[in-house]
Amino acid sequence: MGEFDLIARYFTRPTAQAVLGVGDDCALLQPAPGTQLAISSDMLVEGRHFFADVDPHTLGHKALAVNLSDLAACGARPLAFTLALALPRVDETWLAPFSRSMLALADMHGCELVGGDTTRGPLNICITVFGEVPQGQALLRSGARAGDDIYVSGTLGDARLALDAIRGDLALPAELLQDLRHRLEQPTPRVALGLALRGVASAAVDISDGLTGDLGHILKASGLGATIETSVAMNLLAARAHSAWANELISHEKWLQCVLAGGDDYELAFTAPVTARDAVQLASHYAQTPVTRIGQIDAAPGLRLIDAHGRELRRQDASFDHFA
Amino acid sequence: MGEFDLIARYFTRPTAQAVLGVGDDCALLQPAPGTQLAISSDMLVEGRHFFADVDPHTLGHKALAVNLSDLAACGARPLAFTLALALPRVDETWLAPFSRSMLALADMHGCELVGGDTTRGPLNICITVFGEVPQGQALLRSGARAGDDIYVSGTLGDARLALDAIRGDLALPAELLQDLRHRLEQPTPRVALGLALRGVASAAVDISDGLTGDLGHILKASGLGATIETSVAMNLLAARAHSAWANELISHEKWLQCVLAGGDDYELAFTAPVTARDAVQLASHYAQTPVTRIGQIDAAPGLRLIDAHGRELRRQDASFDHFA
Numbered sequence: 001m002g003e004f005d006l007i008a009r010y011f012t013r014p015t016a017q018a019v020l021g022v023g024d025d026c027a028l029l030q031p032a033p034g035t036q037l038a039i040s041s042d043m044l045v046e047g048r049h050f051f052a053d054v055d056p057h058t059l060g061h062k063a064l065a066v067n068l069s070d071l072a073a074c075g076a077r078p079l080a081f082t083l084a085l086a087l088p089r090v091d092e093t094w095l096a097p098f099s100r101s102m103l104a105l106a107d108m109h110g111c112e113l114v115g116g117d118t119t120r121g122p123l124n125i126c127i128t129v130f131g132e133v134p135q136g137q138a139l140l141r142s143g144a145r146a147g148d149d150i151y152v153s154g155t156l157g158d159a160r161l162a163l164d165a166i167r168g169d170l171a172l173p174a175e176l177l178q179d180l181r182h183r184l185e186q187p188t189p190r191v192a193l194g195l196a197l198r199g200v201a202s203a204a205v206d207i208s209d210g211l212t213g214d215l216g217h218i219l220k221a222s223g224l225g226a227t228i229e230t231s232v233a234m235n236l237l238a239a240r241a242h243s244a245w246a247n248e249l250i251s252h253e254k255w256l257q258c259v260l261a262g263g264d265d266y267e268l269a270f271t272a273p274v275t276a277r278d279a280v281q282l283a284s285h286y287a288q289t290p291v292t293r294i295g296q297i298d299a300a301p302g303l304r305l306i307d308a309h310g311r312e313l314r315r316q317d318a319s320f321d322h323f324a
Numbered sequence: 325m326g327e328f329d330l331i332a333r334y335f336t337r338p339t340a341q342a343v344l345g346v347g348d349d350c351a352l353l354q355p356a357p358g359t360q361l362a363i364s365s366d367m368l369v370e371g372r373h374f375f376a377d378v379d380p381h382t383l384g385h386k387a388l389a390v391n392l393s394d395l396a397a398c399g400a401r402p403l404a405f406t407l408a409l410a411l412p413r414v415d416e417t418w419l420a421p422f423s424r425s426m427l428a429l430a431d432m433h434g435c436e437l438v439g440g441d442t443t444r445g446p447l448n449i450c451i452t453v454f455g456e457v458p459q460g461q462a463l464l465r466s467g468a469r470a471g472d473d474i475y476v477s478g479t480l481g482d483a484r485l486a487l488d489a490i491r492g493d494l495a496l497p498a499e500l501l502q503d504l505r506h507r508l509e510q511p512t513p514r515v516a517l518g519l520a521l522r523g524v525a526s527a528a529v530d531i532s533d534g535l536t537g538d539l540g541h542i543l544k545a546s547g548l549g550a551t552i553e554t555s556v557a558m559n560l561l562a563a564r565a566h567s568a569w570a571n572e573l574i575s576h577e578k579w580l581q582c583v584l585a586g587g588d589d590y591e592l593a594f595t596a597p598v599t600a601r602d603a604v605q606l607a608s609h610y611a612q613t614p615v616t617r618i619g620q621i622d623a624a625p626g627l628r629l630i631d632a633h634g635r636e637l638r639r640q641d642a643s644f645d646h647f648a
Contacts, residue, residue, distance in 0.1 A: 019360055023545070024465050025397035025530050026362035026455070031355055036343055038350035039438065041452060043408035045445030073349035084367035084450045114363065117450075121369030126408045126441075126450035128365060131350070141348050206349050221347070 001090050003118050010099040011083065011113060018080050018114045027114035029080055031132050037079075038131040038138060040070035046123040051166070056094045058185035059125075060102035065189045066208060067129040068109060069266040072194035073206035075139040076131030078111035084128075086121030109191055139197060139204035139270070141221035146299035148202050148271040150226060151280060151291045153193055155238035156211060159184040160262030161250070172249060183238070187266035193291070196283035197270060204270035210261035212303060215269050219303065228295040231308035234259050236292060260305070271297055325414050327442050334423040335407065335437060342404050342438045351438035353404055355456050361403075362455040362462060364394035370447040375490070380418045382509035383449075384426035389513045390532060391453040392433060393590040396518035397530035399463040400455030402435035408452075410445030433515055463521060463528035463594070465545035470623035472526050472595040474550060475604060475615045477517055479562035480535060483508040484586030485574070496573060507562070511590035517615070520607035521594060528594035534585035536627060539593050543627060552619040555632035558583050560616060584629070595621055 001009070007022065015021035019028035031037050044063050046052050064081065071078050083102070087095075106113060111129065162180035164170040172180070197204060203222060207214045211233065219226055237259050250258075272280050277293075284291040298304070305313040325333070331346065339345035343352035355361050368387050370376050388405065395402050407426070411419075430437060435453065486504035488494040496504070521528060527546060531538045535557070543550055561583050574582075596604050601617075608615040622628070629637040 020462070020464070025394040025528075026364045026400060026462070028398075028457070028462055029361045029363065030459065031361065033357060037353045037355065037361060039353065039404075039406060039452075039454070040350045041406040041408045041440050041450075043410055043441045043443055043445075043448070043450060045410050045443055045448075048443055048445050070349040074352075076350060080363075082363060082365040082452055084365045084452075086367055086369050086448060116365050117367045119367055119369055119372055121367075121372050121448065122446040124367070124369075124410060124445065124448045124450075126365075126367060126448075128363075128406055128408075128452040130363070133352070135354065138344070138350070138352055140344070204349075 001092070006090060006095065006118055010095050011116065013103070013113065015112050015114060017110070018112050021112065021114045027080070027082070029114070029130060034135055035132040036135050036138065038071055038074045038076035038133050039128065040067055041126065041128040042067050042070070043124065043126040054185070056098040057101045060098040060100065061105050061186055063125045063127055064102050064105050065187045066266060067127045068111065068189035068191055069187070069206045069208065071129055071131035072190045073139065073204045073268055074131070074133060075137065075194045075198040075204070076133040077195060078109040078191060079130045079132050080112045080114045081106065081127055081129040083113060083116035084126040085116065085118050086124040087118065088120070088123055137198050139194065139201050141203055141205055141218045144203040144218050144222035144224055144271040144297050145273065146224055146297055148273055148297040149277065149293050150215070150228065150269065150271050150295040150297060151293050152207065152211065152236065152269050153190050153267045153289050153291050155183070156207070156233065156236040156265055156267060157255070157258030157262040158238045159187070159264035160258040161237070163264065170254065184264060187264070189266060190268045190289055192287035193268060193283065193289040196287040200276050200279045200283050201270040201272045204268055207265050207267045207269050208263065210263040211269060212260050216303060218269070218271065219301070225298040225301045225303060226295055227298055227304045227306055230256065230260070230305050230313060232292065233294045325416070330414060330419065330442055334419050335440065337427070337437065339436050339438060341434070342436050345436065345438045351404070351406070353438070353454060358459055359456040360459050360462065362395055362398045362400035362457050363452065364391055365450065365452040366391050366394070367448065367450040378509070380422040381425045384422040384424065385429050385510055387449045387451055388426050388429050389511045390590060391451045392435065392513035392515055393511070393530045393532065395453055395455035396514045397463065397528045397592055398455070398457060399461065399518045399522040399528070400457040401519060402433040402515060403454045403456050404436045404438045405430065405451055405453040407437060407440035408450040409440065409442050410448040411442065412444070412447060461522050463518065463525050465527055465529055465542045468527040468542050468546035468548055468595040468621045469597065470548055470621055472597055472621040473601065473617050474539070474552065474593065474595050474619040474621060475617050476531065476535065476560065476593050477514050477591045477613050477615050479507070480531070480557065480560040480589055480591060481579070481582030481586040482562045483511070483588035484582040485561070487588065494578070508588060513590060514592045514613055516611035517592060517607065517613040520611040524600050524603045524607050525594040525596045528592055531589045531591045531593050532587065534587040535593060536584050540627060542593070542595065543625070549622040549625045549627060550619055551622055551628045551630055554580065554584070554629050554637060556616065557618045
């Protein structure tokens with residue numbers, strides 16, 4: 001199968017919203033009047049972002065999900081995406097489930113595949129995603145204010161726990177690993193929450209590189225500090241709720257590390273004024289996405305971690321850095 | 325150097341046009357009212373699109389140029405681009421010239437770097453480029469009409485000749501190879517011509533995979549055929565004009581193959597009604613880009629090649645296919 005047949009079979013569908021989709025030198029989008037276009041790009045590399053033997057069905061989902069998560073963090077409504085794909089060979093048993101799961105997630109969010117590129121090379125998936133947001137309403141990292149509450153959506157740290165178990169660094173029962181693996185391989189982009197938080201949250205960020213590292217981006221952009229209640233944050237590890245014996249299998253240090261700096265969670269961390277607590281709960285309810293208040297923004301720079309008794313802990317600063 | 329330092333040092337600059345550039349979860353663009361956004365994405369892989377030892381200065385230029393060429397083919401004005409980059413290691417002696425030449429070309433076209441991604445992995449450069457075009461004025465592949473003239477910009481086949489010589493498939497004098505190599509490694513995107521052809525050309529395509537293959541896209545999209553005068557097209561090989569001995573070094577077959585199916589030229593092929601010949605010459609003059617009329621669009625399907633005496637030649641059908 002050649003390049004053009006491959007594109008036609010797996011990646012070309014009629015477009016409902018875009019003016020022009022796959023098949024010309026460019027795609028054409030027409031953003032609605034009064035809106036801005038939000039753009040994000042993520043590149044996934046074999047051996048770095050996923051294992052060589054990963055199920056192509058989960059990979060197709062995840063590759064798009066991590067991009068949609070960036071739109072969610074800006075409060076943008078997904079419109080379209082481009083897919084550039086380097087493949088070692090044309091393998092239809094890989095391409096069919098990969099494209100099917102990617103396009104299924106795209107359909108769930110009304111996000112059309114409008115173009116891209118295919119070439120031979122070491123497996124590499126580069127997606128650029130486009131969303132629309134009313135002018136001036138995007139959630140930015142720079143909007144936090146001293147005194148704001150800090151929230152995170154969903155659960156934290158389970159993806160990292162799964163990664164450690166798959167790598168053999170941690171022994172977990174098969175049943176538990178199966179649940180955690182789903183969090184690693186099939187993340188749910190918090191698009192509905194991002195939309196519901198427009199006009200409510202003061203700042204937001206996608207937690208893909210770990211809570212403390214990504215929250216650090218808000219602090220840096222806003223010129224502020226923060227205090228996190230680790231006892232609250234640590235309860236966000238879903239693995240703990242899943243099974244009584246998880247406590248015995250996972251050391252306190254590992255637990256703390258997974259929650260604070262695990263990475264690959266694709267939840268949102270966001271800030272909102274104390275006066276917006278009801279509005280945040282309404283947004284959470286409307287988006288059917290749990291959110292938990294884990295701390296507050298401080299005028300003093302730096303990130304402080306405190307335990308249930310208000311005692312300060314040593315900072316775990318391990319955000320994920322692709323070149324560290 | 326870590327990922328964030330690398331981005332800050334080599335790929336972050338203030339934006340003049342974009343609402344928000346590098347440094348948040350998304351970039352924000354605000355297309356002008358009444359315009360559509362043209363989007364194209366190209367992925368360049370080491371060993372496939374460039375040699376491992378290519379000068380990073382030329383690679384930075386080319387990676388963006390091939391994307392700008394797609395905007396040119398749609399008649400879109402460049403606005404912005406994202407860069408996703410997988411690097412085997414952080415090598416500042418590579419990154420500095422790579423980013424410098426890429427951003428220099430970007431500046432020439434007012435095209436801002438607004439976001440992207442960096443990760444460790446086999447060298448891979450994925451650029452997605454954004455341009456703006458007044459609603460309904462984009463040059464599409466589907467607009468050709470029977471009787472239209474067919475034109476190409478610039479010269480054809482020299483990039484392929486250089487590639488063959490570098491690969492050792494063809495012996496060329498060093499001086500000639502130096503000139504040809506420039507065409508392969510430093511293509512000039514025909515952005516000004518694309519803009520000047522809005523409202524003049526009926527269809528256009530970027531010749532990156534070879535003239536006959538890419539012209540075939542116009543024919544397929546327009547449901548038409550074409551006749552190419554090979555004697556005219558063959559004079560577009562710049563190498564021939566450069567030196568008298570080129571004729572002796574390059575066989576007639578090689579010459580024909582380079583011109584008709586060479587690839588990597590990044591010129592435009594476009595069609596225009598016979599009544600627009602003066603307008604095409606004005607566009608060429610205004611854009612300071614030579615154009616040559618090489619044939620015409622036929623109602624009958626298929627691509628016919630004729631010699632100077634109107635005799636039909638066997639069709640050379642070798643468009644470049646990344647999986648063929």
